[in-house]
Amino acid sequence: xxxxxxxxxxxxxxxxxxxxxxxxxxxxxxxxxxxxxxxxxxxxxxxxxxxxxxxxxxxxxxxxxxxxxxxxxxxxxxxxxxxxxxxxxxxxxxxxxxxxxxxxxxxxxxxxxxxxxxxxxxxxxxxxxxxxxxxxxxxxxxxxxxxxxxxxxxxxxxxxxxxxxxxxxxxxxxxxxxxxxxxxxxxxxxxxxxxxxxxxxxxxxxxxxxxxxxxxxxxxxxxxxxxxxxxxxxxxxxxxxxxxxxxxxxxxxxxxxxxxxxxxxxxxxxxxxxxxxxxxxxxxxxxxxxxxxxxxxxxxxxxxxxxxxxxxxxxxxxxxxxxxxxxxxxxxxxxxxxxxxxxxxxxxxxxxxxxxxxxxxxxxxxxxxxxxxxxxxxxxxxxxxxxxxxxxxxxxxxxxxxxxxxxxxxxxxxxxxxxxxxxxxxxxxxxxxxxxxxxxxxxxxxxxxxxxxxxxxxxxxxxxxxxxxxxxxxxxxxxxxxxxxxxxxxxxxxxxxxxxxxxxxxxxxxxxxxxxxxxxxxxxxxxxxxxxxxxxxxxxxxxxxxxxxxxxxxxxxxxxxxxxxxxxxxxxxxxxxxxxxxxxxxxxxxxxxxxxxxxxxxxxxxxxxxxxxxxxxxxxxxxxxxxxxxxxxxxxxxxxxxxxxxxxxxxxxxxxxxxxxxxxxxxxxxxxxxxxxxxxxxxxxxxxxxxxxxxxxxxxxxxxxxxxxxxxxxxxxxxxxxx
Numbered sequence: 001x002x003x004x005x006x007x008x009x010x011x012x013x014x015x016x017x018x019x020x021x022x023x024x025x026x027x028x029x030x031x032x033x034x035x036x037x038x039x040x041x042x043x044x045x046x047x048x049x050x051x052x053x054x055x056x057x058x059x060x061x062x063x064x065x066x067x068x069x070x071x072x073x074x075x076x077x078x079x080x081x082x083x084x085x086x087x088x089x090x091x092x093x094x095x096x097x098x099x100x101x102x103x104x105x106x107x108x109x110x111x112x113x114x115x116x117x118x119x120x121x122x123x124x125x126x127x128x129x130x131x132x133x134x135x136x137x138x139x140x141x142x143x144x145x146x147x148x149x150x151x152x153x154x155x156x157x158x159x160x161x162x163x164x165x166x167x168x169x170x171x172x173x174x175x176x177x178x179x180x181x182x183x184x185x186x187x188x189x190x191x192x193x194x195x196x197x198x199x200x201x202x203x204x205x206x207x208x209x210x211x212x213x214x215x216x217x218x219x220x221x222x223x224x225x226x227x228x229x230x231x232x233x234x235x236x237x238x239x240x241x242x243x244x245x246x247x248x249x250x251x252x253x254x255x256x257x258x259x260x261x262x263x264x265x266x267x268x269x270x271x272x273x274x275x276x277x278x279x280x281x282x283x284x285x286x287x288x289x290x291x292x293x294x295x296x297x298x299x300x301x302x303x304x305x306x307x308x309x310x311x312x313x314x315x316x317x318x319x320x321x322x323x324x325x326x327x328x329x330x331x332x333x334x335x336x337x338x339x340x341x342x343x344x345x346x347x348x349x350x351x352x353x354x355x356x357x358x359x360x361x362x363x364x365x366x367x368x369x370x371x372x373x374x375x376x377x378x379x380x381x382x383x384x385x386x387x388x389x390x391x392x393x394x395x396x397x398x399x400x401x402x403x404x405x406x407x408x409x410x411x412x413x414x415x416x417x418x419x420x421x422x423x424x425x426x427x428x429x430x431x432x433x434x435x436x437x438x439x440x441x442x443x444x445x446x447x448x449x450x451x452x453x454x455x456x457x458x459x460x461x462x463x464x465x466x467x468x469x470x471x472x473x474x475x476x477x478x479x480x481x482x483x484x485x486x487x488x489x490x491x492x493x494x495x496x497x498x499x500x501x502x503x504x505x506x507x508x509x510x511x512x513x514x515x516x517x518x519x520x521x522x523x524x525x526x527x528x529x530x531x532x533x534x535x536x537x538x539x540x541x542x543x544x545x546x547x548x549x550x551x552x553x554x555x556x557x558x559x560x561x562x563x564x565x566x567x568x569x570x571x572x573x574x575x576x577x578x579x580x581x582x583x584x585x586x587x588x589x590x591x592x593x594x595x596x597x598x599x600x601x602x603x604x605x606x607x608x609x610x611x612x613x614x615x616x617x618x619x620x621x622x623x624x625x626x627x628x629x630x631x632x633x634x635x636x637x638x639x640x641x642x643x644x645x646x647x648x649x650x651x652x653x654x655x656x657x658x659x660x661x662x663x664x665x666x667x668x669x670x671x672x673x674x675x676x677x678x679x680x681x682x683x684x685x686x687x688x689x690x691x692x693x694x695x696x697x698x699x700x701x702x703x704x705x706x707x708x709x710x711x712x713x714x715x716x717x718x719x720x721x722x723x
Contacts, residue, residue, distance in 0.1 A: 001023060004020050017037060020036055020037040035057035035064075038050040042077070058090075065090070068088070072104060081108050091105075098128075099126075102121045103138055105121050106121030109121065110141065119139065140152045140172050156176065157173065160173070165196055170192050181413065183214050183412075190210060199230050205227040208240050217244045217247040224240045225241060236265075238261035239268060242257035251278060251282040251563070252562035267303070273305055273307060273314070274307070280313060282562035283531050283534060283570065296314050300323065304327070304331065308328050308464070309459070312607075312633045313535075313608055318478075318631050322485045325464030326464035340420060340422075341423055350381055351428050352381075353384065354429070355386070356385075357386075357387065357388065357439075357458070358387070358389025358411075360401070364611070366397075368612060370399050371499070371690040372499040377694075384405065386408050386422060389439035391409060422450060427449065427450045430452070432454065434459065445465075460632045461633060464487045470491050470700075472491050472497055476635050477497060477632045492716075494721035498643075499690065500687060505593055509597070511594045515595075522552050523551065523553075523665045524552070525554045526556070526599035526601070528617070530557070530559070531560075539567070540574060545662060546580055552665060554580065555599055558584060567581055568581055593619070599622050607630070608634055609638075619688065621675060621678055621682070623664070624637055624641060626651065627652065628651070644688075
């Protein structure tokens with residue numbers, strides 16, 4: 001037996017095993033030989049054989065705690081968790097002061113979703129041996145699972161003080177720190193993890209997640225790539241790679257990464273919709289109709305196929321979009337079991353408005369709302385901003401900050417921390433300017449931190465969430481017979497729902513077409529929408545217009561080289577010379593307005609219209625031709641045109657849209673008339689009358705608050721036209 005044990009200790013398993021078997025041939029119930037032979041089998045991952053041998057040893061020597069301990073380990077490896085707990089129970093009963101038995105039993109209890117019992121075992125093990133690193137590690141894992149992240153970090157750090165190179169503790173600490181939004185520290189922990197364990201695919205991927213959160217997208221892409229090299233079937237890492245590549249403008253590669261993720265795991269949450277949307281972003285229309293139909297079917301079957309933003313391009317009716325939004329909100333942002341706001345409180349002298357947004361910067365929502373904030377009546381309202389997104393250091397950021405009574409950068413706080421802060425600030429009406437768009441933090445409104453919560457502007461549709469009380473709209477974007485397809489109560493503004501900035505930069509009228517590579521005399525159609533809004537059907541209409549109007553060109557935004565390549569190929573396939581499509585690179589807003597005014601006609605898109613882009617075109621003095629769609633996102637341009645008195649540019653079918661575009665392009669007098677009317681109306685109609693819109697929105701807020709003060713439930717209403 002001594003000789004066998006010596007071989008075993010030196011790792012000579014064959015020699016040790018042979019001697020253990022010789023002993024058992026002489027004495028079949030020799031407990032130590034059975035036990036240690038079972039350990040050898042376990043060390044070689046033959047767990048079924050090991051469990052049989054060690055169970056026989058336990059029957060032969062029921063008072064030996066080490067046998068029960070090792071049997072527990074083997075049963076755990078076999079997935080027989082309840083049996084493993086029973087073995088550890090015997091080991092602990094015989095030797096209650098052994099921290100290893102307590103720690104391993106805690107690990108199994110954690111797997112059995114009994115975290116409080118697991119914690120009790122870890123605490124007891126640590127009390128017996130404060131330097132028991134495995135107990136500290138496991139305690140951190142369980143605390144992490146319970147989302148007690150601060151305590152988890154402390155437990156991991158105690159483990160690391162004993163074992164600085166403990167890879168699992170480093171990885172766990174990174175996860176806990178990332179959950180606390182302490183991204184720089186999390187990054188350091190993950191970086192140390194992958195330095196010690198270069199083949200730790202999850203650590204590479206999590207490092208990518210953290211770099212992404214820090215806005216270091218190129219580095220994030222490199223980290224995700226390493227994860228996919230280590231683990232070639234890692235679907236979530238390919239998804240992360242797609243996210244990072246998209247952020248740095250490599251849309252074609254992003255689409256390929258999403259495609260890989262989808263093929264590896266078609267049921268990965270929301271990957272199908274993200275994949276198709278990204279293909280549309282680079283105008284890759286291969287198998288478009290089939291993929292669109294499949295995605296629509298999957299979403300309507302209740303699968304987690306598309307997030308609501310991606311579904312804007314897919315859902316054909318408001319009812320379908322409500323179904324998608326409800327499912328998404330229920331899974332990703334369920335209502336908090338106990339809302340933070342409840343009951344009454346003393347009224348304030350002024351109504352406290354809280355605007356929450358990740359886009360208080362040089363971004364479309366920021367450009368649209370700055371003047372609105374500045375126009376608010378400070379005698380009646382107290383304005384609070386809760387910024388959940390990046391500070392880009394821009395003039396727009398400074399302007400928006402100055403418009404509020406208090407401006408709080410909460411981007412590094414958790415959803416719950418932000419919600420609790422909003423509640424402490426006693427916000428009366430919380431306006432969510434993101435919805436399911438951009439740097440959104442819907443999780444914070446799910447805690448219901450304010451008595452009234454409003455969905456406005458950022459997301460063109462319902463959020464499908466019971467904690468959103470109202471949506472600000474107009475009768476164009478939500479016809480009265482469609483109100484039932486909105487979870488929120490609809491509040492109608494009399495003109496248009498869209499805020500605008502009457503102080504935005506004016507175009508430089510001295511610039512010429514030749515400066516931007518445009519024909520001096522040919523008709524210039526333009527569409528400065530994001531390319532994902534261009535569908536094959538819409539593009540076919542545009543190509544027919546180019547063929548029908550000699551010398552005309554189509555002017556689009558250049559956001560990715562893949563778009564230019566793909567659209568020129570599609571043009572050639574439709575019989576149009578590819579060079580008749582021109583691409584405008586991204587430039588600063590004043591430069592964009594100065595060149596954009598040189599176009600003759602802005603062609604809108606379906607099923608999602610131009611939104612900010614349409615009002616920008618109208619501000620430049622370029623007429624916008626639209627076709628009314630079936631959903632909120634497809635009706636916005638009609639709302640804007642109505643608010644500037646250009647109803648004749650609103651069509652109701654693609655056939656009428658095409659004919660109207662053709663008339664305008666062939667009749668110089670008609671297009672001149674439209675431009676002159678637009679120039680006159682721009683100064684007098686409601687679209688750019690921000691003080692007027694602000695008064696209407698304030699009336700809406702006052703009405704909401706009066707209902708609440710009277711103890712009435714939220715209910716839709718219409719704001720009267722002040723005229």
